[in-house]
Amino acid sequence: MRVDRIELRLLRLPLVHPFRTSFGRTDEKTFILVRLLAGGLEAWGECVAGATPYYSAETTVTAWHVLAEFLGPTLVGLDFGHPREVFPAFHAVRGHNMAKAALEMATWDLYARREGQPLSGVLGGIRTRIASGVSIGIQESFDQLAAKIRAELDAGYRRVKIKIEPGWDVDVVRRVRERFGDIPLMVDANAAYTLGDADHLAALDAFGLMMIEQPLDEDDLTDHARLQRRLKTAICLDESIHSPRTARDAIDAGACRVVNIKPGRLGGFAESIAVHDLCAAAGLPVWHGGMLESGIGRVHNIHLSALPNFTLPGDVAASRRYFVPDLVEPAVEVAPDGTIVVPTGPGLGVEVDADRIARATLRFEALAR
Numbered sequence: 247m248r249v250d251r252i253e254l255r256l257l258r259l260p261l262v263h264p265f266r267t268s269f270g271r272t273d274e275k276t277f278i279l280v281r282l283l284a285g286g287l288e289a290w291g292e293c294v295a296g297a298t299p300y301y302s303a304e305t306t307v308t309a310w311h312v313l314a315e316f317l318g319p320t321l322v323g324l325d326f327g328h329p330r331e332v333f334p335a336f337h338a339v340r341g342h343n344m345a346k347a348a349l350e351m352a353t354w355d356l357y358a359r360r361e362g363q364p365l366s367g368v369l370g371g372i373r374t375r376i377a378s379g380v381s382i383g384i385q386e387s388f389d390q391l392a393a394k395i396r397a398e399l400d401a402g403y404r405r406v407k408i409k410i411e412p413g414w415d416v417d418v419v420r421r422v423r424e425r426f427g428d429i430p431l432m433v434d435a436n437a438a439y440t441l442g443d444a445d446h447l448a449a450l451d452a453f454g455l456m457m458i459e460q461p462l463d464e465d466d467l468t469d470h471a472r473l474q475r476r477l478k479t480a481i482c483l484d485e486s487i488h489s490p491r492t493a494r495d496a497i498d499a500g501a502c503r504v505v506n507i508k509p510g511r512l513g514g515f516a517e518s519i520a521v522h523d524l525c526a527a528a529g530l531p532v533w534h535g536g537m538l539e540s541g542i543g544r545v546h547n548i549h550l551s552a553l554p555n556f557t558l559p560g561d562v563a564a565s566r567r568y569f570v571p572d573l574v575e576p577a578v579e580v581a582p583d584g585t586i587v588v589p590t591g592p593g594l595g596v597e598v599d600a601d602r603i604a605r606a607t608l609r610f611e612a613l614a615r
């Protein structure tokens with residue numbers, strides 16, 4: 247298989263609601279879409295890097311640079327039999343996993359379309375529906391948070407994750423438990439704490455959380471292992487897990503009991519499958535993270551979530567929580583039982599709306615063989 251042409255587009259879409267985490271607030275999503283043309287087929291990928299380097303080092307600007315100057319030329323020069331060959335072909339480029347993933351994931355879509363199979367089928371998925379959860383940003387008041395939680399539970403979502411930071415944590419969780427009882431609840435700190443906060447974080451043990459996600463720094467497996475020994479609550483790692491090797495090291499160190507898989511953070515689907523498989527072998531459940539993707543990235547995530555060890559509800563929710571209209575038809579919907587159907591058509595299995603993409607495009611560049 248050879249890719250004839252790669253198109254890069256920088257898009258900006260307004261968010262339905264602003265989203266605040268411990269690292270900042272965002273009102274819109276700026277991101278790169280990649281479109282591949284190969285042998286009369288087209289395929290899509292979405293780069294999850296945002297406009298700012300606050301969640302991770304990559305941004306839309308670094309990703310555009312690396313895609314246009316390095317990864318794009320490598321991919322148009324590559325004759326590959328299977329998309330699992332693409333990530334190794336990018337080996338000379340250090341890091342930049344989000345840029346790598348955008349192209350790599352598009353090659354899986356291309357391969358699936360060529361095979362006439364749904365993307366989930368070529369990835370090894372076994373589910374027809376996936377369980378959906380929500381991630382609720384830091385709010386102005388507890389009442390605002392409670393109203394959001396009520397609405398999401400009423401919509402059927404199967405677990406609620408609330409973002410925490412110092413000053414918006416133990417008391418908020420206590421009040422959520424008092425108001426909502428035994429709902430499936432977890433928290434995500436996006437690395438806002440240090441090991442010195444261990445006593446404070448241990449107060450969360452009283453509330454039966456499913457897990458606490460990424461309490462400490464991205465590069466701090468050792469302190470996560472120390473913290474995990476102090477807590478009853480399971481630690482889930484997100485930002486720390488960059489590769490199958492860091493996943494293995496985290497598991498060996500006892501730094502977590504659950505892993506969040508985001509293909510953007512890992513460099514694509516092949517590396518995500520490797521992490522999925524090694525967590526399964528070690529007896530750790532995984533779930534699919536979210537990066538405020540448009541419908542294109544969102545549908546990629548749905549297909550990967552069909553793999554067997556995605557046994558916990560992910561941060562893969564309905565389009566309408568983020569973008570109206572979305573870039574895909576039909577938009578992603580969540581059923582009253584909190585599940586999302588895995589599309590069954592070839593590749594992504596949804597239509598991409600070229601007009602909406604054109605209207606949201608700020609920058610365009612094409613690379614050809």
Ligand code: NPQ
Nearest residue numbers: 295296301381436535536537538561
């Ligand atoms: C997380 N996502 O699990 C991330 C954080 C996140 C849904 O909680 C632009 C770039 C916007 C990166 C929004 C959720 C982002 C972003 C959220 C990362 O930690």
Ligand code: MG
Nearest residue numbers: 434459460484
């Ligand atoms: Mg997270």
